[in-house]
Amino acid sequence: MALNQGLELQESEEVRNDLELTEQLHNAEEARNDLELTERLQNAEEEHTQGQSSEKECNLPSPTNIPGGTESRGKVCILTVDGGGMRGIIPGRVLAYLEECLQRKSDNPEARIVDFFDVASGTSVGGLITTMLFTSNEKGRPLFTGEDTWRLVAEKGKKIFKIPPRQWILAKLRGIITPRYSTKYMERVLQEHLVRDGRPLTLRDTLKPILIPCYDLGRAGPFLFSRSDAMDGDERDFRLWEICRATSAVPSFFKPVLMSSMDGSSTCTAVDGGLVMNNPTAATIAHVLHNKAEFPGAAGVSDLLVLSLGTGQFDRTYEYKKVRSWGAFQWAKPVVKIVLDGISDMVDHTISMSFGEVRQNYVRVQVSGLPDRALMEMDDASNGNVKRLMKIADNLMEQNSMEHLPFGGRRPLAQKTSERLEWFAEQLVQEQKARASRLNPTVVIKQPQSRKAASLLNP
Secondary structure (H helix, E strand, C coil): HHHHHEEEEEEEHHHHHCCCCCHHHHHHHHHHHHHHHHHHHHHHHHHHHHHHHHHHHHCCCHHCCCCCCCCHHHEEEEECCCCCCCHHHHHHHHHHHHHHHHHHHCCCCCCCCHHCCCCEEEEHHHHHHHHHEEEEEECECCCCHHHHHHHHHHHHHHCCCCCCHHHHHHCCECCEEEEECCCHHHHHHHHHHHHEEECEHHHHHEECCEEEEEEEECCCCEEEEEEEHHHHHHCCEEHHHHHHHHCCCCCCCCCCCCECCCCCCCEEEEEHHHHHCCCCCCCCCHHHHHHHCCCCCCCCCEEEEEEEEECCCCCCCCCHHCCCCCCHHHHHHHHHHHHHHHHHHHHHHHHHHHHHHHHHEEEECCCCCCCCHHCCCCCCCCCHHHHHHHHHHHHHCEEEEEEEECCCCEEEEEHHHHHHHHHHHHHHHHHHHHHCCCCCCCCCCCCCCCHHHHHHHCC
């Protein structure tokens, strides 16, 4: 029995020694881990200190101080152009000025608008301008310069808004019981530029993403023609001349256009996009933020640079005593302008607020105080009206730029419109230069593929 007790005591002592040894080993392991953690923290602190010193020496901002995230993400550059008929001369002349700024700041006399913007949208005449700036010619360069856009509207306006001499006697009735203008004159102008060697150019022939809206009577809703969608298959690809016809088919001016996709599987009965989207800026921003395939770095408005061009703001006021007895006939023209310009104004107001602390990255160029005739008669292609619109555009460049305040209306800025465009051009040039040194792409544009390849990928 004594022997057994001795053995038990010995075993207990061995167990206790093993436990003590295990605890010592565990404590040693913890101490070693603590030491390694301390060393890592010290090294990290040294690297952080060196990084701050390097940034200070190079006079570069810390990525954490850059609005909207890291410096490597960059900004997607967006251009939008409102609808407005002959008043498209105004944004056209603005674009001519901007292109000259870009050429000067990039030291490249061959630089074009499309070289600095990643996506563009336009409604009605804005859709025509967008198409001409972003469609490729035979050499892979844009069809039109900025200067060409306003000249096209000024010079071809008389053909587009033309009433044949035989029908002058009934001119006052046209637009009431029939469309005011024949579409054949507009279609000739469009096909002159957008049909090449007998082949109609399509969305796939554009150099970068474009968005052009219309209203589809067959689906009772807005429809967006999109290059990005067209790259995925023929059922989403449409002829550019028909797209321009569709977005410009103002009811009472031109008859609707019945159009089909390149494979004939999709159809659209289209009228003027300005009825629902005269200012396409909001739709374009939404497209960019949700199109991660082409714009992987765009997480919010802080990742965008936006230039939005208007064609004239409705500023006319009415006294209650004057309008209280008006009926449909008196309201016909004013209500159209109130609705169309009201929509554009509301889009501008909303976007201006959404940009918040980075509001400088959203530039809206809009002219107010247009003469009644220039404002109301968007089909006036007379020489006098063309000269009037050119002068309005030139005066706009010397006026103080405007911006919306949250629920506070508009206020003039200290900068002139020309100065603000100079600043915006500088941002565009610097963004393009910065992309050359970024590891992650800001934009990944879908490239066109043969229709046969597309059909194999999308059976």
